[in-house]
Amino acid sequence: MAKPRILIVGGVAGGASCAARARRLSEAAEIIIFDRGQFVSFANCGLPYYVGSVIADEKKLLVANSDLFKQRFNIEVRLQHEVTAIDRAAQTLTVKNLQTGELKQEPYDALVLSPGAAPIRPPLPGIERPGIFALRTIPDSRRIREWIDTHQVKRAVVVGGGFIGLEMAENLVHRGIAVTLIEKLPQVMPPFDPEMMTPVHVHLRDQGLQLCLNDGVQGFTVGSEDNLLVQTDSGEQHPADMVILAIGVRPENTLAKEAGLKLGDRGGIRVNAAMQTSDPHIWAVGDAVEVQDFVTQEWTLIPLAGPANRQGRIAAETILGRDSQFRGVQGTSVCGIFGMTVACTGASEKTLRRVGMDYRKVYLHPGHHAGYFPGAQPIDIKLLYAPADGRILGAQAVGREGTEKRVDVLAMAIQAGMTVFDLEEAELCYAPQFGAAKDPVNMAGMIAANALRGDAPIVYWEDLDLAQVNLVDVREESEFERGHVAGAINVPLSQLRQRMGDLPGDRPLWIYCQVGQRGYFATRTLRQSGFDAYNLTGGFKTYEASTGA
Template sequence: MTSNPKRILIVGGVAGGASCAARARRLSETAEITMFERGAFVSFANCGLPYYVGDVITDEKKLLVANADLFRQRFNIDVRLENEVMAIDRTTRQITVKNRKTDEVYQESYDALVLAPGAAPIRPPLPGIDLPGIFALRTIPDSRRIREWIDTHQVKQAVVVGGGFIGLEMAENLVHRDIAVTLIEAQSQVMAPLDPEMVAPVHDRLRSHQVTLCLGDSVAEFKPNANGGIDVLTKSGATHAAELVILGIGVRPETALAKDAGLEIGDRGGIRVNDQMQTSDPNIWAVGDAIEVKDFVTGEWTVIPLAGPANRQGRIAADVICGRDSTFRGVQGTSVCGVFGLTIASTGANEKTLKRLGWDYGKVYLHPGHHVGYYPNAKPIDLKLLFSNQDGRILGAQAVGEDGTEKRIDVIAMALQTGATVFDLEEAELCYAPQFGAAKDPVNMAGMIAANALRGDAPLVHWQQLENLEDKRLLDVRSVDEFAVGHVEGAVNIPLPELRDRLLELNPDQEIWVYCQVGQRAYYATRALRLNGFNAYNLSGGFKTYQAVSSD
């Protein structure tokens, strides 16, 4: 490899490939840069496709971030649409290309080759999977076909298979078009990156918009029905009638080209690359949804198909090809999804992963308003922070709310990326005005609660531990009226304002687990009890978190 190669060939022209091509041109005016895209579009916004189906985006041209003419005129990059790369000869450094419009087959030589083929929607080999009316959504032609099917068949009933990003976004957009939706998810929850208790408000929001949730069930078969539609049969024995089926099961890295060329494929099924995006062949790089990279938090190999990392990987590959010493730090899975006005965001490891790895971690739950309560329309954010019990290092965070949710996860994501701790979150100086936040921002509050626990000032226990209550006292410090509306079985109620006068009712030799509605009053009570010689613990997140855990 030379520091300024003569010929850079790029396979795939969406996020990673297009970013690599443009960056390479900005670093070299002399390199020949050619990008091959087997589809009819380059650099399109596939994240916007569900909203085009749902008529939220009405102009298809808005989905085109760039086109072949722009790449040619602005960057002097040769973009060959509907040209599919069929094979790589690593010995001669040549690729074989088929022009899908003319069937011409030809070869091109390279000094540096970048693979950005993306990922393909999973279509499991189920009976009836190829029936008309069953679609996956990955490209602009896919969205066109779905829109045409909806219009032609006057669709009023749809089944969405899969409760991930695409599944939720498609459910919302189909409802937006007055289509009744049944969502089938094999797991017991939607949005697998979140822990189960954090998804409870998402399930509630979906149901409140008449989305029928079939959780813990999976599709067994598709059959044509007497009405000209499709019956979706599940393993539980249920049958769901539909005129349209959307497959949102997930995606699989496109690795056929790399496999055939003998490049290393990782255990997770993606092209294995190093931190400079090089494959096992030093003259071939790979970026985007097709690759395996290291998880920034756990160090494990992982496949995370997200546009942000793909763009950065494309830039890094171009840097290295052009002689710069750039490295990719890994992925932490920072992501966000909107559904019916609810924002779902996360970064880093979830608790499921930390449990699997056997890490010594702590967690806090809180439910702050997205801005101060005295300013109108404060909306709650359900926030979970995960951290190392050894040094307070941030390991992950999840949040669900209507406003200000992704802002908090963005802040925590940046803190995680720099190796910050919960003690740093305590001290973070963030924007504050009444309509935007609070003097103690939710991010600060998460850090303070975690730091207080690590210092031993207000140690935490969690609702998942309730089965071990034999020798402990459960204390509810909410008002008598709140307690009457609903409480945890076995709890004793001493409202916080009465606590100091009623300490004699509590046993100083017994652990006391304290809860309120969201955790703040229980924190005050925990501090008062500990200062009076009681062994008190705050039940993190209060009764609100208990309800979410109980519905899990």
Template sequence: MNTKQRILIIGGVAGGASCAARTRRQSESAEIIIFDRGSFVSFANCGLPYYVGDVITDEKKLLVANTQLFKQRFNIEVRLENEVLEIDRDAREISVKDLNSGQVYRERYDALVLAPGASPVRPPLPGIDLPGIFALRTIPDSRRIRNWIVERQVKQAVIVGGGFIGLEMAENLVKRGIAVTLLEMLPQVMPPLDPEMVTPVHDRLTANGVKLRLGDGVTGFEQTSEGTLIVSTKSGEKHPADLVILGIGVRPETKLAKDAGLEIGDRGGIRVNEQMRTNDEHIWAVGDAVEVRDWITKEWMLMPLAGPANRQGRVAADAICGRDTTFRGVQGTTVCGVFGLIIATTGASEKTLKRVGMAYEKVYLHPGHHVGYYPGAKPINMKLLFSPQDGCILGAQAVGEEGVEKRMDVIAMALQNRATVFDLEEAELCYAPQFGAAKDPVNLAGMVAANVLRGDAPIIHWDKLAEDEALLLDVREIGEFEAGHVEGALNIPLTQLRDRVHELPKDQKIAVYCQVGQRAYYATRALRLQGFDAHNLTGGFKTYKAVQ
């Protein structure tokens, strides 16, 4: 870009800041100005729960950049506490209010980038604006919460919502010695995951003292004579609190775009094309305010994540500077840590695939994060979703204490490249005893799925077992069986199976299970080679307990 363009950017956090810096790297002549109504630019809002929890003790650590850095390093002007009021598309001007002086002025643009982000959802419930009820989105929000905790000597808190913010805040408040009640209107926390995958998350929250109330939405808030709060729910329960955190979700900031007549999608975000351009050829939009395409389902969706926002900022900058570029969509790769448990996902969930009517198959496995003979091996609960036609990876979820995010990152990259479960079989990954295994959990996931597609080890799912009318065969050892088993199961340990195979019928389907699936796989292969209609119950008894 050789001509001197005037590029104005509204919003200076992930998408906006990334767009500004990338634009400067493409053009030394462009005039670039960022406008933000807040007091900070380019701050790490993902770190705010940990600042509230005193894990991060220095607020300055949350500041990725400041106005001086933008000016000195990039020659980009940042105007904080300057709120953009209006976009005049015909004149190609914006109207801006300096929140300190009250002055309203206008600025001309050649290219305008909207990166206003999203705002926390505050439903119109009775008492929602009472003192002591907070959302967490900005550094000032975190300051107010920290001050409230100290000044009010908070002893008990209620968190509304079991998503990322809800879980992270639960952990951080508990670490500060505060009793926490977590309310979630859905029957599970972490809605992006399938229900059976969050069972260990529920258990971990409860084990750490969090009072978990699922399937119970909030109906209102009251203030007591002592100044504390009462949170009422649909079930009729009333939960006392010195502090309430709203973690219900966020809503795209689209007022400027709507008022300017820009197209808004069905999901409520700004509609953009693959170059992040709106229906106005001079206006782009990035970040939490826009709708994006789901990489798997191709649906329009909202995905308020920092990674996609930064990538969108780069794409918009390249497009403005005349480069051939596209944003291909999102696959929803996320990770969350709570009380030592790591929860990660990428691609579509089973819930989503059912909703859109896409054909899929699934397998469960529970491998160790490294070899069992090396001390400290921790199990990873994994679920892999794939196409039954060609084995193309559709999604994955995992929960465990170690190595979860590493495996999810590998599968996310495979999914991005439209790889199959057969590719996961062949993936060559790092191995030393303290890091993994010769057959990494990623390899094992591919092998289990590939065995299904090849017909080597057909599977049955626990939630479909009643429909099959199969003989249920438990191949664990007798002691394991006696410690807990599925009602009606026949116990023949794998170590005895070949000597007792005559006890099994050849004219009936046999559903085989063990603890996690490996021994059942061995048994299934042995039985099928002898002419039995054997199927492995994927994930074993461990998955059975999760789906109950």
């Protein structure tokens, strides 16, 4: 195709990136973006912060506009134009001008579908009542802001504890609104393992959020004060001046389905590594497509901006003759929650169990920088790895400053196929206000590598059976008295060498301290003295998170 006509349906992350990349590769191509909305290339990840007035100027959400696309890239953008049908045999689109109602046929050499995903609105009783919103577009954010202002909203219910739900909850609180968050699962942030969210639940409640977990919404009615009542499975009724639905999204697959393109089991458009659909003249990118998980090789839906942008670039490159392939998704993501940061990459333990992949895990709770420098804050880290070779499978972290930095390093390590032994040797930035000579990433690798070598084998709290092992707490007596695991023997590390005779030798010794470091020291000492000793990874802090103690 010397002068290809490239038509793109949808002009946000994936579609806009595809268009710009295509122009950089070909001055000859004719490139047209169709979008049924009023805006092109806007930052939908910033919408909750616009609702919360953290971002005060709506124009800041506009990454680009139609004029910029035309002037800088010679790309035509047709807003408020809805593509209603694809004729694959004729290679044409039917496009409706939403302002005039006019229908027009548009031929293409290459077609890129980037329709995104739509918020889920389940058919619950009363869900169409005024004051119930979902957030996906700039007009959505305008309607929510207007409702808050005109109805002087004091109480809100957010349904769903994922990324958008938590960001909306924070931003509503920022505007002085009392928020109840309802989540059907026993935890917020479903991509994470449940024990990693225990401190997040505490933090949310400390911020004044009413957190209702393990409780789904049944419907919406009107209360005696003419406000909304949110009814849940448990029988509770939560009054609200407005409701935000943040239950999730589903891929916009109508065009693809009606055109007979292959869809995956999850309803997304099925593509190959070149982002090509089952039709060789049609590509698809972004939230509407199913892609393969980099770790598990499962087909999945990952509605994230980073992968969408990369997919758009790859589609443009393959359309214009380059050999480019998408590597898959790791689900690398981060969320800020009232000053706390949660981040993850790769597979969770829940996922690894479900797909039957063998794994091991370590927990650690290091400071985000050197402890002697003022202001050090702990980061709770969970690292998952393969026992056969130490290959890194996933990571999760919860903390404050520096949390996402560590997950970014681990995300690159996963993509490069690195192991925990590589993490031991990773050379990372160090100054006392930024990290430590042994960075938390190094420490995670060292703990896992020591376990794989057999130097300090680790065990897990969920496997503890006091009928089979002897549990030893090596914290100081004052720590033990403030709280300990029932059935534990207290032998402080500072007295361990003198009191080895007090330790029973009839069963394996499972050792724990507060976060795992002293337990490691004790395990090494005991194993070299003939004891069958194991360190409980993450220590008492992980025990409390795992059990909710």
